[in-house]
Amino acid sequence: MNIITIERKVMEKNDEIARQNRALFSQHGIFVFNLVSSPGSGKTSILERTLEYLKGKVQIAVIEGDVQTDIDAKRIALYNIPVVQIVTRGGCHLDAQLVHDALNNLPLPNIKILIIENVGNLVCPANYDLGESMKVVVASTTEGDDKPLKYPAMFRIASALIVNKIDLVPYVNCDLKRLERNALQINPQLKIFETSCTTNQGISDWAEWLASRVHQHS
Amino acid sequence: MHEMSIAQNIVDIIREHVTPDREILVRSIKMKVGEFSGVVRESLEFCFTSLIHDTPLKKATLQIECVPIRASCGSCKQTSSLEYGIFICPQCGSNDVKLLSGTELQIETIEIDE
Numbered sequence: 001m002n003i004i005t006i007e008r009k010v011m012e013k014n015d016e017i018a019r020q021n022r023a024l025f026s027q028h029g030i031f032v033f034n035l036v037s038s039p040g041s042g043k044t045s046i047l048e049r050t051l052e053y054l055k056g057k058v059q060i061a062v063i064e065g066d067v068q069t070d071i072d073a074k075r076i077a078l079y080n081i082p083v084v085q086i087v088t089r090g091g092c093h094l095d096a097q098l099v100h101d102a103l104n105n106l107p108l109p110n111i112k113i114l115i116i117e118n119v120g121n122l123v124c125p126a127n128y129d130l131g132e133s134m135k136v137v138v139a140s141t142t143e144g145d146d147k148p149l150k151y152p153a154m155f156r157i158a159s160a161l162i163v164n165k166i167d168l169v170p171y172v173n174c175d176l177k178r179l180e181r182n183a184l185q186i187n188p189q190l191k192i193f194e195t196s197c198t199t200n201q202g203i204s205d206w207a208e209w210l211a212s213r214v215h216q217h218s
Numbered sequence: 219m220h221e222m223s224i225a226q227n228i229v230d231i232i233r234e235h236v237t238p239d240r241e242i243l244v245r246s247i248k249m250k251v252g253e254f255s256g257v258v259r260e261s262l263e264f265c266f267t268s269l270i271h272d273t274p275l276k277k278a279t280l281q282i283e284c285v286p287i288r289a290s291c292g293s294c295k296q297t298s299s300l301e302y303g304i305f306i307c308p309q310c311g312s313n314d315v316k317l318l319s320g321t322e323l324q325i326e327t328i329e330i331d332e
Contacts, residue, residue, distance in 0.1 A: 010231070
């Protein structure tokens, strides 16, 4: 029996391409958010409200990731910003190569913020570094207050949490304080925002913070 | 279900180390999989078996060593094992814990019958 010792990380290929993406972002001075959540938490709606708020203030581009359709890219394109749709055709997450390929279709020198909206999934995207500056996780009140405890990896790895659909709190079984306590138990460093895309509550706080990352970055 | 793409990575890495004519001789792949790696061991084994079925690698099996989650506490400076998804020091209750192990996803060795 011949034993070959290799000691190689299974994710090394993805991690290497993520490093290349990160170098490219750094070279162009682009701050990159990887937006993750379960399906239907309101990622695209948050993006729309953010783009409305930051219109003309900072150059933003978006990469949309979905299993199927370009519905989200069409919604974002209405804001006249560069947007690329990645369709994974069954794939449950974006990987660094998919993002790398998408970058060919973006005017990198003219971008200050890139937001990558990942496939709606609180499990798999946690394993795939895309080269982003930070992950932002969205949890909506309609999902209940126990999501951080059920999907700890995603909340642990994220830098910020957007609690969305706070206008629905009176109608759903979600204790906002408990949701945030659960999130902070998993990750005490989380920066937390509360938003509603219907009333626009909290959007300005989130959008200002997002824009301020760029100033700190450059 | 990202275990399928992870299983494909494993097959790709094996093929970088084993020439096509020796693939049929590969018996086991020793791996370290952390409890907090986000990978379900049974799914990974299932996906791997599905991928190598009817290929020269079909005699290979995964030998997975599960690596427990261990962390050091910034408050009491102790090192402890953590339960999955509970980031609290079992010694002093602080949440200032830093993972030391448990996120591994690595191929250690390939065993070839020759």
